Amino acid sequence: MVKKGEMLYVSTTDAGLAKKAECGGAVSGLLKFALESKAVDAVLAVKKGVDLYEAIPTLISDPKDIDNTAGSLHCGTVLMSKLVANYAPYMKGKKLGVVVKGCDMMGFLELAKRNKVNLDNVFMIGVNCGGSVSPVLARKMIREKFGVDPDTVVKEEIDKGQFIIKMADGSHKGISIDELEESGYGRRSNCRRCKVKVPRQADIACGNWGVIGDKAGKVTFVEVCSDKGADLVTKAAAAKKIAVEPANPKGIEIRAKVEASMYKLADKWRKRDFAELSPVLWETIKTETARCTKCYACIDKCPVCFPVEDKFKNGGTTMVRPGTLPVDPMFHLRRFAHISDSCINCGQCEECCPMEIPLALFSHAIRTEEDAFFEPKLGKAAYTN
């Protein structure tokens, strides 16, 4: 019987699924079993869209459709939690399995605090996340840094600190993420600053870090984070849907070291990004937000922002008068004051802003500063979000 806290190597026993999966197919195998055994009524995952730079959220109730979602889309920047919040009123007590990166998981926790989702009805299968790459920038990066037509790429992956692309003829090319990021490409800036690499508040956390030796690429490293997670893994193993063995102790050690080095890297990026704002943050915000067109995408996508719709968009307030541009600077300042204490640094506001205003940077900087105020011992850059 599997227990909370255990570290495991897990693989699906479904050969077809194993071929499509990113590592050992633990995530897809467990989701399929959860549907088959009626532990959940539906699963929310992502599948490839028109190309591998597009990740489309998909709601699944037929277990065989899970096969279409296997594999990692590193250019998939969708946030699952806000989607679920929008549809939660229609769930009516039904149970949902959902694949969560660190930001998705934090989004769910923030929604639960606001009574927007009932976590008893959500099964969170976490995937470790070193960061995702914006789809538009990924295409540009592949063309300009790799010298390859992005449409000829059949698979991308992130492995051993490299972004690797594979072409239809079987050739592949990798460039170190550090090098890409030094030249303005690579992971989204919020992901670089993120310190939730292993989503331990999900029910299980799955990844490839710590899988070593002949198991590399063949199994998924699973950290069991809740009793609910332990129960699902136990039952799926008993039904022979997954194969489970204890993780290699050396692998556990390596995984911890990689995670620690990712925290250091995130601190480096925080220092660098936040230094550019200091000491004129409010002036910078005013200048940058002046080009806002009031499309409200930042509000629609934010997992912690739920303004009163009518007052905000239709009738308007003194700060948000419909049809008036440029936007009153107080609109954004007030929004930051409202959300920044719970900002999860998911980057959706910035990702979806058509005017490329660095909204996530501002919000994350304010959050980090506030945390340092309440927890001075942690220091400015040490918040774990």
Ligand SMILES: Cc1cc2nc3c(=O)[nH]c(=O)nc-3n(C[C@H](O)[C@H](O)[C@H](O)COP(=O)(O)OP(=O)(O)OC[C@H]3O[C@@H](n4cnc5c(N)ncnc54)[C@H](O)[C@@H]3O)c2cc1C
């Ligand atoms: C952007 C990203 C970065 C990652 N970085 C790391 C890392 O640095 N270290 C590490 O150990 N592991 C990382 N992973 C996790 C790893 O790639 C595998 O997802 C994990 O090991 C599970 O493997 P599996 O074979 O069990 O998954 P599979 O059975 O192949 O299932 C993968 C699941 O992930 C979902 N998924 C794919 N792309 C996304 C996305 N963009 N957003 C949300 N869900 C998605 C799919 O819908 C599917 O359900 C990352 C994953 C992603 C998506």
